[in-house]
Amino acid sequence: MRVIMLQSWQDFLDHTGRLEGWAFRGQRSASWPLLSSLSRRLLAYCPDQRLWPLREARAMRVFRRKAHVHLDHPQALDDALRCLAMMQHHGAATRLLDFTKSPFVAAFFAMESATDDAAVYALDTTTLWSARPAFAPELTREVIDPRQPGHFERHFLDNREPLVWFGEPSEMDRRLVAQSGLFVVPGRLEAPLDELLRQYSDQGPSLLIQLVLPHGLRARAMRELYRMNITHATLLPDLDGLAHSMNQELEIVWERLIEEYLAEPPHRT
Template sequence: MSLATAIDQVVLSSWDEFAAASDQLEGWVFRGQADHRWPLVSSLTRHLARYCPDPSLWPLREERAIRVFRRKAHVFLHDAAVLDDDLRCLALMQHHGAPTRLIDFTKSPFVAAFFAMQQLHGDAAVYALNTPALWKAAPRFDPTLNREAIDLRKPDSYQRYFAGNALPLVWFGEPNQMDARLVAQSGILAVPGTLEAPLERLLAGYEASEPLIRKFILPAALREPALRALYRMNITAATLFPGLDGLARSIDYELEMVWEQLIVDYQSRLGKS
């Protein structure tokens, strides 16, 4: 499967169309991006591309970042054992704002749509990853390196298959123990074996009988009906980011909602009573 056919792209014309299309993708996982032109890469790739133009240095930079985090994070943790598990450590870094090679997906297309539409940079995108097919797929360069073989929950897997940044692999899954944010967002993680290539290019190197990824483009005009629908589903920053930080983030949309007429009507009723 070539890169050109590795990703199906669908331009949507309504929020209902997105809901109907995503409902057909049983078992798939989703990722929202605020600009459909952004490549499907990790936050670590974006950061290193900006500040370290020599990709040959990227594995060293990544290794040092993880080492520094492990050396210092124990001060803030009730159970520092999480730092000994490569995937849990990376997930902890990611969800506290550190750039990592993890790419966040969610089992909910609506959570993905929230992240895509909340702060638009033009037309947005929701990527859908065909995890049922990817579960059985393997890279052409070495068919033995299937998902089970490179499972990042195994103690030596990260160092063996990912840390060297040399193998065009993709693993997806969840840590053995998930943090509160991953639970709230129905999160699942995709992990590329090389940082330089976008996820769709890595997936193009996999042998599969059906497309492994699909891209829905959500025009900016859909933002208002999308966020209203998501608000009614109780999908907001307050629910997706448990704690005071999430509640504070949610005030952005409260400021956008048109409550004025409700207030006027309420005050009018008070005046008549």
């Protein structure tokens, strides 16, 4: 994986401007590995990796058995990728890694709550689209597509094949649409994404770039993103997103308001 230490917000604009057609993921710590929420949870609490397929399958089965009471169209649960997307949307740990087609959306999620150097990862999806894993060239993107019936269970759930697939569910929810989102689906839960990409012939090292955003850039980045209307309120278009966006509003106070407040602060009793 190539690592680029950025020096300014303009650096970020320049580098991402050259990555046409790539996908992006923001993480608030540059030191975190590219692991899914399910990977992190299983590594922390369920160390016996032999049982991971059993645990993941059970979580999906329980969710499907109970979620239908909350859904107008429960048939969506029959599609493995849509089911996982729904689980992830509502807080369940899944093997899905959230990516976006927008580097600015990724920068927002990287920087919004960062307390140290953050990172935006750029994935060359244009090359990965036709790349094949060296260990099994017959496993093309179409062959392992988890949107097709039985493919998720066959190629991902057993946690044996170091595969990578990316794409969108057959139907997207409002958050995915608002975020220009897509998912990366890893075939091995214990391996970070950069390690899995090494299986894709000699393209592996160049398929992924880590753009490190120093913490000192956060204030400028968040202000620029606010001007682009990239906030929790727009990326999570519901009441939860609006409420989360108030944290950003605490930081965005215009100079005129500050001057007026300091000139004549409110009376306190």
